[in-house]
Amino acid sequence: xxxxxxxxxxxxxxxxNIDTVIPETGVTAIFGPSGSGKTTLLxxxxxxxxxxxxxxxxxxxxxxGNGVFLPTHQRKIGYxxxxxxxxxxxxxxxxxxxxxxxxxxxxxxxxxxxxxxxxGIEHLLKRMPWQLSxxxxxxxxxxxxxxxxxxxxxxxxxxxxLGDDQKADILPYLESVYQQLDIPVLYVSHSRNEVAxxxxxxxxxxxxxxxxxxxxxxxxxxxDLPMAHQSRAESIIxxxxxxxxxxxxLASVAFLGGQLSVAAEPLIVGSKVxxxxxxxxxxxxxxxxxxxxxxxxxxxxxxxxVKESKSQMTVRLIADETALLSRITCKSAYNLNLKxxxxxxxxxxxxxxxx
Amino acid sequence: MILSEQDxxxxxxxxxxxxxxTLVLLIIGTPLAWWLSRSQWRFKYxxxxxxxxxxxxxxxxxxxxxxxxxxxxxxxxGLVDMLGGAPLAFTFTGLVIGSVFYSMPFVVQPLQNAFxxxxxxxxxxxxxxxxxxxxxxxxxxxPMAKPGFITASVLGFAHTLGExxxxxxxxxxxxxxxxxxxxxxxxxxxxxxxxxxxxxxxSLLLFSFLLLIIVxxxxxxxxxxQP
Numbered sequence: 295x296x297x298x299x300x301x302x303x304x305x306x307x308x309x310x311n312i313d314t315v316i317p318e319t320g321v322t323a324i325f326g327p328s329g330s331g332k333t334t335l336l337x338x339x340x341x342x343x344x345x346x347x348x349x350x351x352x353x354x355x356x357x358x359g360n361g362v363f364l365p366t367h368q369r370k371i372g373y374x375x376x377x378x379x380x381x382x383x384x385x386x387x388x389x390x391x392x393x394x395x396x397x398x399x400x401x402x403x404x405x406x407x408x409x410x411x412x413x414g415i416e417h418l419l420k421r422m423p424w425q426l427s428x429x430x431x432x433x434x435x436x437x438x439x440x441x442x443x444x445x446x447x448x449x450x451x452x453x454x455x456l457g458d459d460q461k462a463d464i465l466p467y468l469e470s471v472y473q474q475l476d477i478p479v480l481y482v483s484h485s486r487n488e489v490a491x492x493x494x495x496x497x498x499x500x501x502x503x504x505x506x507x508x509x510x511x512x513x514x515x516x517x518d519l520p521m522a523h524q525s526r527a528e529s530i531i532x533x534x535x536x537x538x539x540x541x542x543x544l545a546s547v548a549f550l551g552g553q554l555s556v557a558a559e560p561l562i563v564g565s566k567v568x569x570x571x572x573x574x575x576x577x578x579x580x581x582x583x584x585x586x587x588x589x590x591x592x593x594x595x596x597x598x599x600v601k602e603s604k605s606q607m608t609v610r611l612i613a614d615e616t617a618l619l620s621r622i623t624c625k626s627a628y629n630l631n632l633k634x635x636x637x638x639x640x641x642x643x644x645x646x647x648x649x
Numbered sequence: 650m651i652l653s654e655q656d657x658x659x660x661x662x663x664x665x666x667x668x669x670x671t672l673v674l675l676i677i678g679t680p681l682a683w684w685l686s687r688s689q690w691r692f693k694y695x696x697x698x699x700x701x702x703x704x705x706x707x708x709x710x711x712x713x714x715x716x717x718x719x720x721x722x723x724x725x726x727g728l729v730d731m732l733g734g735a736p737l738a739f740t741f742t743g744l745v746i747g748s749v750f751y752s753m754p755f756v757v758q759p760l761q762n763a764f765x766x767x768x769x770x771x772x773x774x775x776x777x778x779x780x781x782x783x784x785x786x787x788x789x790x791x792p793m794a795k796p797g798f799i800t801a802s803v804l805g806f807a808h809t810l811g812e813x814x815x816x817x818x819x820x821x822x823x824x825x826x827x828x829x830x831x832x833x834x835x836x837x838x839x840x841x842x843x844x845x846x847x848x849x850x851x852s853l854l855l856f857s858f859l860l861l862i863i864v865x866x867x868x869x870x871x872x873x874x875q876p
Contacts, residue, residue, distance in 0.1 A: 342773055366776035367784075373777035379770050383792045392788075393778035442778060 295353035297446070297478060301338050302347040310334050310345075310502040318353075320494030321472050321479040323510065325486075331502040332482040333376075336450050339480065340373050341366035352446060370400060372439030374449040378431035380423035380438075387419040390438045397442035409440040412474060413467050429460030433467060440471065447471075447479045453488060468492060473566075486521075490514070490530045490570060491648045515617040517600045517610050522619055527573040527608060529618045530648070535561045544589075545647070551613030552592040556645045568648040573608060573619035575643040580630060582639050590642035594618060596634050599627065611640050618642075651848050658825050659833035660852060666741070666829060667809040670748035674756040674805045675798070677749065682760030683790070701754045708751065712818025715747050719819060739821035744829075747815045755804035763797020764790060796868060803864045807857060 297316040303309070310331040316322050324332045337343035339350060341357070341364060349359035357364045380389050390410070394401045410416055413433040423431060432452055439447065452468075453461045465488070472479055472492060483489050489496065489510065496513045498506040498521075506519050514521050515529050533549035538561050545558040547567055554569060561567070582591050594611035601607045607627055611618040618640055632638070652660070685697060703711055719737040720726045725746075726737055737743040767790055775785040791798070813831045820827035822836075830853055837846035 340777060342776070365781075366773070367779045367781050371777060373774070375770065375774065377770070379774045381771060381774070381789060381793070383795070392775070392780070396779035396784070438778070 295478075297339075297353075298349065298351040299335075299339065300347075300349040300359075301335065301345040303334060303338060303343065303345045305334070308334075308502060310338075312502075312504060314497065314504055314507055316478065316480065316497070317495050318478055319476065321481055321492050322495040322497060323489040323493035324480060324482045324497045324499060325489050325493075326484065326499035326505075328484055329501075330499040332484070332499055333450050334502075335499070336448050336480060336482050339446075340371055340448055341369055342373075367396075370397075370442075370445040372442060372444035372447045374432075374436050374439050374447075374452045376451045377455050378423075378428070378435040380426075380431055380434060382423055384423075385419070386415065386421050386423065386426070386434050389423070389434060390419075390441050393438055393442040400443040400445075401441060402443070405443045406441045408474075409437040412440065412471050413437040427460065428456050429463050432456065432460075432464060436467070436471065440475075445477055447475070447477055449480065450482045451484070453485070454483075465491060486526070490528070491568060511617065515610055515619050517598050517608065522573075522608055522610070523600070523602060527619050527621060529571050529573070529616075531569040531571065531616055531618075531645075533567055533569055535563050535565050535567060538563060549616055551594075551616035554592070554642060554645050555589045556647055558647050570646045570648050571618060571642055572644075573621035575645075576611070576618055576620035577641045577643070578609065578611075578620055578622060578626070578630065578632065579639045579641060583641065586641070588641045588643055590645065592618075592640045592642065594638060594640045596632060596636045596638060598634055599632065611638075613640070652852070653845065655824050655828075656830075656833055656845060656849050659828050659830045660849070662741070662826070662828060663810060663830040663853075666744055666748060666812075667806045669745050670752060670809045671756075671802055671805045673745060673749050674752060675802065678753065678756040678760055678801065678805075679791075682757045683764055683786070685757070685761045686764035700757050703751050704754050708812070708814025709818055711751060712747065712815040715743075715750065715815065716819045719743050719746065738819055739823060739827060741826055744816060744820045744827055747819045748809045748812060751812060751815045752805045752808045755808045756801040759797045759800040759804060760794065763794035763800075766797075767793045799864060799868060803860065807860065810853070810857060 295318040299312055299314050299316060301310055301312045308331070312335055324335060326332050334343055338345045338348060350357040351359070356362050357369055381392065384392065390406065394406050413436055415430070415433055415437055418426060418430060418434065426434065436452065453464060456464065469492065481492060493510040496507065496510045497504055498513055498519065506513055506516065511530050513519055516522060521527065531549050533547035533554070535545055536548045536553070537546040543557055544555045545561050546553060546555050547569065556569065592613050594613045597610040597612045597617070599607055599609050601624065605623055606621060607624050609620040609622060609632065611620055620640060685693060716738055717723050718725045721730050721736055729737055737746065771789050771793060772785050775789045780788065811831060812829070816829055817832060822828050822832050830849055834846050834849050837849065
């Protein structure tokens with residue numbers, strides 16, 4: 295199942311022109327600056343926004359196009375809005391049951407309980423919405439959407455209205471939701487950090503058009519796209535824990551292309567993690583260094599080099615299937631005579647665990 | 650017996666008129682208010698102005714036009730006559746029709762405000778939770794607009810209770826059928842029966858006051874519960 299999307303929406307000055315295919319599994323982040331049309335796209339997929347020249351096919355089901363327009367309540371979606379938008383006249387339980395009662399064919403007691411457990415809201419069920427914190431309300435809203443057992447989950451910046459503490463509280467719940475569920479998730483965000491932690495794929499939106507789409511790690515490191523050129527350029531590496539060293543508090547993680555050591559709280563061997571490596575923390579040597587404080591030295595091939603300014607350049611490095619970015623001075627590149635295709639060594643000063 | 654039988658009947662007719670009118674107003678006013686709160690129609694304001702007319706129109710003017718249109722040669726009366734119904738002027742049904750027009754703004758405006766305050770979002774959420782439009786209206790819009798319904802019912806009821814001019818014009822002051830308390834009081838005063846006028850007036854005053862006490866008390870509980 296894939297999701298074929300084609301929308302042309304004109305709203306005054308703003309035009310949204312989308313023609314893409316969204317993957318069937320994993321989290322696809324719809325990323326872009328505010329006003330780029332992210333929310334409009336999500337609303338059009340949900341049927342909340344009526345695009346006249348629209349085409350939307352989810353798997354075999356035609357939701358819009360050829361004279362068809364399936365109203366929102368007949369689309370098997372879960373939708374989480376920016377604000378929790380709980381029904382103020384119903385308890386938490388009432389809010390969750392609202393969708394379950396109307397999605398009888400898909401939902402079940404098991405699905406309902408799973409949603410409650412995943413978001414950890416069992417103890418809130420008897421309360422009224424106004425008795426909950428913003429973060430708790432949003433957890434209930436997510437559980438309410440999941441309890442209908444949707445075949446697609448749409449989230450419109452679910453963390454944007456929350457404070458930093460509450461964001462940090464919810465992120466782990468979202469991560470476990472995505473790991474447990476086998477449905478496509480569309481996640482609208484303008485937060486680079488959230489995308490790095492949660493997304494598998496990305497649609498890069500700007501001014502109503504898709505600038506790029508593909509794997510999140512590719513888009514973060516693609517030198518022909520803007521993200522790799524920002525001062526906080528980074529690569530995100532999916533890895534799994536292969537060893538944990540209690541004595542030094544270091545986790546060894548393996549990824550497609552090598553092994554890295556990162557400082558971390560105790561981790562279970564085999565657990566999946568995401569690493570964030572900032573471009574400015576990666577340096578390049580021609581020979582593997584001995585007698586250095588840097589633990590992580592990975593053999594790589596130079597894929598591409600782009601000059602950022604008179605003094606700085608960004609180098610894209612490939613280790614097997616993993617891309618790394620390195621931000622170095624033009625002088626160093628000149629001294630080392632770096633060229634595309636060279637086999638060199640990347641020295642990673644620090645890598646941070648995102649999960 | 651302090652209140653005469655005719656006075657009691659007048660009170661009873663008043664309460665019956667207010668109850669029936671409020672019920673009819675809620676049935677007509679709810680969809681109307683919903684439409685007004687949701688419609689993007691550019692000439693919507695004309696409808697709003699028509700509904701608000703009784704707020705500024707002298708009741709006798711409204712009553713006069715109603716009398717003419719309810720009469721056998723008027724558009725409404727003529728239609729009823731054609732369909733084989735009894736004439737409406739000087740009947741209880743005629744009073745209800747008059748009251749519905751007269752109290753319309755007091756019911757429609759609070760409802761419209763309440764529906765507007767509910768906003769689009771809860772209904773969109775309900776749609777994503779598989780609720781059909783009608784389902785959304787009854788399970789989300791109406792319960793969330795509950796304070797508006799309470800206000801609308803009370804204002805509609807209370808305003809009908811105090812009606813005088815319209816009733817006088819189209820009701821004709823027939824004891825037991827169209828004589829309401831406010832007119833009975835007027836009759837007593839005209840006949841210099843101040844004692845009876847006092848009792849009837851006091852009954853209406855007490856009843857209205859109690860009604861408002863109950864409503865404001867309920868509304869207060871409602872707002873205190875949701876800081």
